[in-house]
Amino acid sequence: MEAKRWIDVDESAAEMLARVSTERPFLLLPPLHRLPLRVGNVVELVGPSPSSKTLILIQAAISCILPKEWNGAHYGGLERPVMFIDLDCRFDISCLSKMLKQRMMEATGSIVERNQEQDNVDTQSCHKIRKSHIAYDVELYALCMRRFLYVRCYDSFEFLATLKTLYHQLNEVKEEQRSSVYLLMIDSIGAFHWIERALTLSLSRNTNRKSFSLQSISETVVQEMKKLLLVHPMLVIATKTTNLGERYSANEVQRNFFFPDTPDYRNVASTTHKLPYREYMPSVWQSFITHRILVRASADDNLTTRHHQNCPVYISEWLLPQLNVLDKFIVKDGFIFIVL
Amino acid sequence: MAPLKSLEQYPRIINSHFLAFCASHGILTVEDFLLHDIYELAALAEQQPDPEGLKEGIEELLSMVDGELHQPWMNGMDLLADSLQNKHVLSTGCEGIDLLLGGGLREGQLTELVGPSSSGKTQVCLQAASNVAEKHMGRVVYLDTSNSFSPQRIADFVDLATHNFLQNVMKNILCHSVFDIFTMFDILHQLELDLRSQNGPRRVRLLIVDSISSLITPILGGSGLQGHSLMVSAGCLLKKLAHQHNLVVLVTNHTVGGEGGAPKPALGEYWKSIPHVRLMLSRDRGNNTCSISILKHSSMVYLGSSGEAIPILSKETQNIMTRVTVVVMSLMMIFMIGTSIDYVPAPAPNPLYHSSDDY
Numbered sequence: 001m002e003a004k005r006w007i008d009v010d011e012s013a014a015e016m017l018a019r020v021s022t023e024r025p026f027l028l029l030p031p032l033h034r035l036p037l038r039v040g041n042v043v044e045l046v047g048p049s050p051s052s053k054t055l056i057l058i059q060a061a062i063s064c065i066l067p068k069e070w071n072g073a074h075y076g077g078l079e080r081p082v083m084f085i086d087l088d089c090r091f092d093i094s095c096l097s098k099m100l101k102q103r104m105m106e107a108t109g110s111i112v113e114r115n116q117e118q119d120n121v122d123t124q125s126c127h128k129i130r131k132s133h134i135a136y137d138v139e140l141y142a143l144c145m146r147r148f149l150y151v152r153c154y155d156s157f158e159f160l161a162t163l164k165t166l167y168h169q170l171n172e173v174k175e176e177q178r179s180s181v182y183l184l185m186i187d188s189i190g191a192f193h194w195i196e197r198a199l200t201l202s203l204s205r206n207t208n209r210k211s212f213s214l215q216s217i218s219e220t221v222v223q224e225m226k227k228l229l230l231v232h233p234m235l236v237i238a239t240k241t242t243n244l245g246e247r248y249s250a251n252e253v254q255r256n257f258f259f260p261d262t263p264d265y266r267n268v269a270s271t272t273h274k275l276p277y278r279e280y281m282p283s284v285w286q287s288f289i290t291h292r293i294l295v296r297a298s299a300d301d302n303l304t305t306r307h308h309q310n311c312p313v314y315i316s317e318w319l320l321p322q323l324n325v326l327d328k329f330i331v332k333d334g335f336i337f338i339v340l
Numbered sequence: 341m342a343p344l345k346s347l348e349q350y351p352r353i354i355n356s357h358f359l360a361f362c363a364s365h366g367i368l369t370v371e372d373f374l375l376h377d378i379y380e381l382a383a384l385a386e387q388q389p390d391p392e393g394l395k396e397g398i399e400e401l402l403s404m405v406d407g408e409l410h411q412p413w414m415n416g417m418d419l420l421a422d423s424l425q426n427k428h429v430l431s432t433g434c435e436g437i438d439l440l441l442g443g444g445l446r447e448g449q450l451t452e453l454v455g456p457s458s459s460g461k462t463q464v465c466l467q468a469a470s471n472v473a474e475k476h477m478g479r480v481v482y483l484d485t486s487n488s489f490s491p492q493r494i495a496d497f498v499d500l501a502t503h504n505f506l507q508n509v510m511k512n513i514l515c516h517s518v519f520d521i522f523t524m525f526d527i528l529h530q531l532e533l534d535l536r537s538q539n540g541p542r543r544v545r546l547l548i549v550d551s552i553s554s555l556i557t558p559i560l561g562g563s564g565l566q567g568h569s570l571m572v573s574a575g576c577l578l579k580k581l582a583h584q585h586n587l588v589v590l591v592t593n594h595t596v597g598g599e600g601g602a603p604k605p606a607l608g609e610y611w612k613s614i615p616h617v618r619l620m621l622s623r624d625r626g627n628n629t630c631s632i633s634i635l636k637h638s639s640m641v642y643l644g645s646s647g648e649a650i651p652i653l654s655k656e657t658q659n660i661m662t663r664v665t666v667v668v669m670s671l672m673m674i675f676m677i678g679t680s681i682d683y684v685p686a687p688a689p690n691p692l693y694h695s696s697d698d699y
Contacts, residue, residue: 048609049609049612049613049636050636083413088613089576089579089580089583090579090613090616092616093416093419093420093423094420094423096416097416097420142417144416145415145416145417145420146415146416146417147415147416148415148416149413149414149415149416150413150414150415150416150419151410151411151412151413151414152411152583153410153411154411154576154577154579154580155573155576157371157374157409158409158410158411159410160374160375161374161405161406161409161410162410162411164374164378164402164405165402165405165406165410168406169413188613191572192572192576194565194568194569194571194572194610195569195572195573195576197565197568197569198564198565198566198568198569199569209366209367209368209372210366210372210375210376212371212375216375217375220374220375220377223377227379241612241613243609
């Protein structure tokens with residue numbers, strides 16, 4: 001009997017796919033849309049300051065906290081809570097709030113429009129009515145904002161303390177919100193890098209105390225996160241500020257004659273496995289991440305004026321896994337649009 | 341580094357047996373505890389006499405870490421409520437700058453003024469200080485690194501009603517001379533302690549460091565890493581003070597030569613990501629106007645450097661601004677970095693060289 005139970009079918013492939021896609025859905029959002037991201041992935045968003053890294057995080061958060069459907073409007077979200085650990089301490093909640101309202105209004109606005117078209121109203125009054133009916137659903141807004149959880153850390157020890165107690169926090173959230181956290185965002189993983197590098201604690205060799213150094217703190221961080229991901233699988237997106245050097249200067253004054261933003265002209269460094277910037281995180285972190293994407297502002301003025309109502313154009317490039325494709329995108333009205 | 345021994349006041353759980361166990365594994369302070377793997381520790385506790393007591397001790401310590409050692413988790417609605425109730429916008433006293441910033445300097449944010457020498461950075465700081473002390477009736481802490489704080493100039497900015505009133509305004513501004521970064525840290529730590537106990541209308545609302553680059557530049561460079569570490573720590577401390585005590589923090593920075601001769605802010609690449617808002621000041625010697633533009637703003641995105649100059653005339657001549665054409669100034673907070681408008685600061689009466697036909 002025991003042996004037979006081993007061979008019996010648990011579920012069919014269709015059932016398994018259905019189960020996994022509801023419990024562990026994919027996240028597909030520009031500019032990270034080339035690869036579906038799912039729980040267990042650790043994505044590093046690298047870029048100089050300023051590129052739109054925090055905006056991408058906010059977009060990802062909004063896609064998660066919105067529900068799929070509500071009161072007839074289709075929002076297309078995942079309806080899961082998200083957690084944001086702010087190491088840079090520069091997050092502006094009004095930015096998130098505004099973008100969320102814009103997304104919600106876009107979704108509700110489209111139904112009103114559809115209804116009006118069905119009634120065959122002429123376009124002028126349709127436009128006016130659409131404008132007066134665009135309001136966002138306040139109750140849904142409050143519900144979504146409550147799914148966004150935020151903490152700030154002012155130094156590495158606060159960050160370690162947060163990670164160590166994250167397990168309990170995740171359990172609490174699971175009980176309160178009836179669904180587990182899907183996305184963990186860390187803004188600027190390298191924020192305390194310089195402070196940690198300069199930490200030297202001279203200890204006598206007789207003790208078995210761990211020394212405080214960049215290496216030990218990074219190892220502890222990675223270890224805690226690995227353990228956390230085992231019990232609470234989540235998608236982790238971390239941003240990292242980096243200095244790209246002169247070739248990819250985000251300074252609009254410099255004209256980048258040798259490296260216009262097309263894949264054909266990319267320098268050799270990107271096509272080989274060398275990174276186009278100087279990596280400063282320790283190897284324990286580098287081996288922890290599974291995906292890496294580089295974003296930067298486009299230095300090409302033609303693009304800006306040609307396209308977009310004066311929105312800056314950003315370029316994203318997948319470094320891990322290496323796809324030889326550059327995507328261009330703009331951030332406008334709460335959405336990220338890919339520019340062709 | 342808080343030693344674990346100081347927790348002996350909770351003798352029920354954190355007793356000497358637990359402390360001895362921790363010490364045998366090299367955990368003498370709370371930070372050591374943070375670096376260790378708790379599950380490994382619990383597994384090692386199994387091999388000791390009284391494993392349950394030890395595990396309870398570990399749990400207790402962990403709950404203390406949860407309560408005290410990190411900021412509380414907040415959700416979006418709480419954050420928004422805090423932002424609306426506590427993080428107000430303080431006017432700088434100069435209409436042009438207020439317009440550029442969408443009302444003025446925001447509490448909870450670190451604003452940086454970058455500009456070459458004599459572009460008006462100290463003037464903006466003094467004007468903001470006098471405005472906050474006078475109109476918002478808040479205290480100002482002014483850290484002056486180059487003896488450029490001028491009480492006469494503050495007096496000029498204040499609308500003189502009565503002599504007593506001027507004294508009250510002056511009493512609200514506390515000026516410290518600092519010449520090295522360690523003194524600044526001392527003053528900021530002391531300020532942090534004082535702020536925890538302050539409340540009421542006369543609380544500190546504005547913290548100015550003029551200029552932070554003269555404190556940091558001497559320690560950057562060379563082979564040591566201490567310079568960058570101190571710079572990042574200073575940035576973190578200023579942002580912490582700004583957020584937790586709802587202060588406006590204003591710092592000034594000078595410029596160095598960049599690519600193509602265009603001036604760029606000093607303090608390097610690693611300082612770039614620390615301030616919330618970076619403003620660039622420049623002075624046009626020809627017509628004695630200063631212009632200000634946004635280099636970076638954490639809640640606004642670049643819109644392009646289109647815009648006309650607006651002459652903003654001095655208080656003495658009582659003129660109002662002309663029409664604003666800069667797209668960024670639209671009332672919905674659209675995203676921008678890097679637009680420019682011009683402003684003319686109030687004229688500086690220099691008693692030695694004053695001439696009536698300057699303006």
